[in-house]
Amino acid sequence: MTEAGASPKERDPQAVSRFVELFAGQLADAGMARMPARVFAALLASDDGVLTSAELGDQLRISPAAVSGAVRYLSQTHLISREREPGSRRERYRVHNNQWYEAIANREAMLRHWQSALREGVTAVSPGSPAEERLRETLEFFEFIEVELTEMMRRWREKRGPAGGLR
Amino acid sequence: MTEAGASPKERDPQAVSRFVELFAGQLADAGMARMPARVFAALLASDDGVLTSAELGDQLRISPAAVSGAVRYLSQTHLISREREPGSRRERYRVHNNQWYEAIANREAMLRHWQSALREGVTAVSPGSPAEERLRETLEFFEFIEVELTEMMRRWREKRGPAGGLR
DNA sequence: CCTTAACTTCACAAGTTTCTGAAAGAAGCG
DNA sequence: CGCTTCTTTCAGAAACTTGTGAAGTTAAGG
Structure with missing residues (x-):
């Protein structure tokens, strides 16, 4: 019942990844640099709108350095914010549910x-x-x-x- | 009386060129390719909104090939139109006074x-x-x-x- | 129909951007 | 305090973009 098929009851990682790359491509066409666009799209499609650096690198198959560059850009432009996971040295990045399109518009x-x-x-x-x-x-x-x-x-x-x- | 000075009575080619390059740079920042942006800006600032291929190449110091590429892009996106100078083999390019911003918007x-x-x-x-x-x-x-x-x-x-x- | 002016196409050189690995830098945790 | 885990910085390789020269195509004008 967890196989591929019509109307999945659960999150379909492959389909999500397809969406992420497609949407990121369109953001890129609109002028956003490639990596920031992919990171942003990944966050948009993430379950809670929050991902760690490692999760991003993992999902998108990019180096920590690339993640670092992308999130710096995104937080400078206020499309995401960084937060520290309490009691850990991991950083988490979050999309702003109700503000990011204002930033774009x-x-x-x-x-x-x-x-x-x-x-x-x-x-x-x-x-x-x-x-x-x-x-x-x-x-x-x-x-x-x-x-x-x-x-x-x-x-x-x-x-x-x-x-x-x-x- | 045709020298540089305050409030010129006539068109000031140097100042126009400065504007063209500045505005083109901003179009480029907004995602338009460099050459199309420069050609478009030059047309915008031209006296009648019309320039020939040769005039464009001359003003912007670019090759005929570059002009050709730029005007192809611009007319495909309906930002300019091409017209043939009657009784000549020169092509002329024109900005649409009242439609180009619609194309942008x-x-x-x-x-x-x-x-x-x-x-x-x-x-x-x-x-x-x-x-x-x-x-x-x-x-x-x-x-x-x-x-x-x-x-x-x-x-x-x-x-x-x-x-x-x-x- | 041939000549010639004008525009277009194409392959490539130069320039720019992008992403990575490696090394250095912070900061929790024992 | 020092160990360890995570993040950042940086130089450079690889990929992509851009504009040119040169050759090719079209069509006006004799």
Whole structure:
């Protein structure tokens, strides 16, 4: 009854691994570096959203060094947090159930950079030219996006839990 | 009076080039390949939004081969269109004033891929587990985003011109 | 139809990124 | 305190990416 078959009652490690690699590949296509993407996907699919360094290295068949690099990146960008297993020297890494997509959706820093580059562009072209109008309009678009994204995330939070953000 | 100085009355090629490289760098950080990003930025900052292959190679100091590769990518993704200069064998490339940001904002294909990966993930983990809930919620988030993005772009079009989309 | 200008394709060299093994660095536990 | 277990850092090998030159293809214009 533990064999492969339709509608498994239990976690299917092979299928999970397939998902992890597939989803990680898509994160990578979207610009995330390969190892961080794999580690993040593995955590997403883990039972409790928590894995140790050793478990990660094991599942993904990567060296401790690779795990180290990946989790450093992920915790710097607040996609995961590290915690120490009490009474052990093992580190555990956890996905934030209710915050990680905000981190993804929130490209505020990026938008600001784009905006500032565009302001520079506006001053470089001839006043009154089509180029100037084009750049101004693009700038307005990014300002629009910035406001919209903020509101969108507010709506998501509301929809999720009128109770509040933490779970 | 055509020298460098404060508030130039005319287009300042050096400043434009600085903008092009800066903005292209940011597009590259966001995941666009280097050459397409530079070509696209150059078109954005060009006076009429139109440049020939030769002009592009000239301004960016890249080979015809590099131009060719970049414009192929850009026109495949509908960020620019190619047109033939009538009575000449030169090709011209043009940014779409009112559509290119839609192309950027419209990550529908990407969202669909993420969603389908997540659906696969949901079936791989144990039913009723926290993992299942986590993946389901993530899936819902992306479904939410998809709807929101569509509405956001509709609002942008409205705001731009009640007149209509073409200019 | 031949010439020639323009664009495209392709193989490869140069440059960059990525992951590993090895060694060094922390920190629990006796 | 020192032993042991885990994590981090770092230099370098391997893999991948990128842009070029050169050859090939297309089509305008004589």
